[in-house]
Each structure stands twice: as structure tokens, then as C-alpha cells.
Amino acid sequence: MPSRRKRVAEGGLRGRLARLLAGWDEALRVGQEAAVRRELEEADDLFLLLCFSESFGLPNPASWHTLELYPLMLEEFHEWHRRMGQERSPLDHLRCC
Template sequence: MDLLDKMKKMIHIYDEILKQPHRTELARELRDEEDLFILLCFSEMLGLQNPAFYYTLELYPLIIERFHEWHVRMGMEKSPLDGIRCC
């Protein structure tokens, strides 16, 4: 191992040590952002006006798989949308 590899490894270890206490906060923040994004994508179906509906329409096939996890996390036992049956 040369000096450059050792330095990269040390920097990686140092970076992991700094990130460790904040992992749960980062995960929670990412989950909250995803929840907001899914709400925006499906808000038109829930009866809320969404000015970005046209732009989010093409994303539905990609996020429909995560919709079930989202509505369960939001406290809804069944899917709130009639057109999407995931349970």
C-alpha cells in the first residue's frame, strides 16, 4: 500500500467517525423528504391541487412500489386512493 492509499483510507475512516452520530437524523430527514415528495405526486388524487401534477405524472410508475410503505407510515391502513390498490 502506498501513501496515497493510506491517506484515502484514513480520510474515509475519519469521515465515517464524523457521520456516525448523525446517521439517524440523516435517515429521518431523507424519509421526510421522500414523504413530502410522494404527497406532492399523489396530491391530485387525494383532492389537493398540485401545480406540478403534469411534471410528476411520468414518475408514477417509478414510485408506485413505494406508495404502500408511505401510506402505512402515514397511518393509513388501506390505500387512500381508489385507483391504486396495493393492500
């Protein structure tokens, strides 16, 4: 049976190792968070373009499937056109502001 002193020393080493690994993991994530966030925004923009492509005059092969998403996507569309630097909705028939 290990002595109390040995168990405390092992716990301290494990704790230090866990903190070291957590710090290493955080250091690796810092540079990648912005890139991942940018990729997610680009994917969201592409999805919005697919949903609202007929409104922009582009043929949409999936218009029947995306039609029921319009009410859910209205708030996200508002955030999107604000992020693109447009104060008002670029679509005349779609008023979100």
C-alpha cells in the first residue's frame, strides 16, 4: 500500500500535468478560433444565398424545400445584410428592418 506522502506527490504531478495539457490545448485553439468562426459565417452566407436565391434572381433547384424555412431565416437574413454593410434589406419584397 502506497504511503500518504507518495499519493500526495502523484496527485500533485497529475494536477500539474493536467494543467500543462489544458494550457497546451488552449494555446493550440487560440489561432484557430477566428478561422473556424470565419468558415462558419461563410457556410451560413452560402446557406442564406441558397434559401433566398430566387429573390436575388438566381434559379434555385431546391426552392420547394427551402420555402418553409423563410420565416425561420428572416432574423438571420437581417443579421446577414447588416454584416454585409447594408442598412436596409436589399430585397424590396422582404422587409426585415
